[in-house]
Amino acid sequence: MTDSPHVDTDDRGCLVMVLAVPVVLLTLVAGYFCWTALTIRPSGAWDDDACAGIVLSCVMTIGAAVTAGAVWVLPPVRRVMGWWWVLPALLLGAVAAVRWATGG
Template identity: 45%
Template sequence: MSAPPTTARRGPSAATVASAAVLCLLELGAAFGAYSALAMRPDGPWDDDVLLAVEIAAYLAIGLALPALGLTVLAVRRNWLRAWWFVLPALLLAVAVARLIHIDQAYPLHRV
């Protein structure tokens, strides 16, 4: 009797590792921007410096989450990554947009 043939399990492909590494870097930067946007609390509508910093941090998160979503679409369509990789960039994008909307609603510009 001969032993049944075994299929050797291969490791992840280079494309999987590369896309995961780039996504992790993009998502880390987007998470920093989203956290910074949420952590800063303006004292009031007159606190222009903090309001500007919140907007910059939120736009940073959006600017890094959008390419991460694009790369995730490519990687999932090519079967390099699984679909759950969409969760984090979509969540970070939603948090950043929600913070921008909140800042716009809570601290409207005073026009003379």
């Protein structure tokens, strides 16, 4: 019984670009919502709308970061893309978690 030869193609560069699209888009979404969470300033303790906006922005940032991490954890994606592809999204998620924990 003979083994079939392993064919190594040069499509890895294209595959990285295709797999990077959702990770990059989710990182951009996380970046936008993290920016809004950091720039919203309540006018006072009574400003419930601003506090709700901060919480919503933090939740959206963390959601996008977790989704980017979930995409990266998939074995085909992880084999092709390094950990640094998902690191910015995870850092943005951590910043949003700190912002949420410290309150508005």
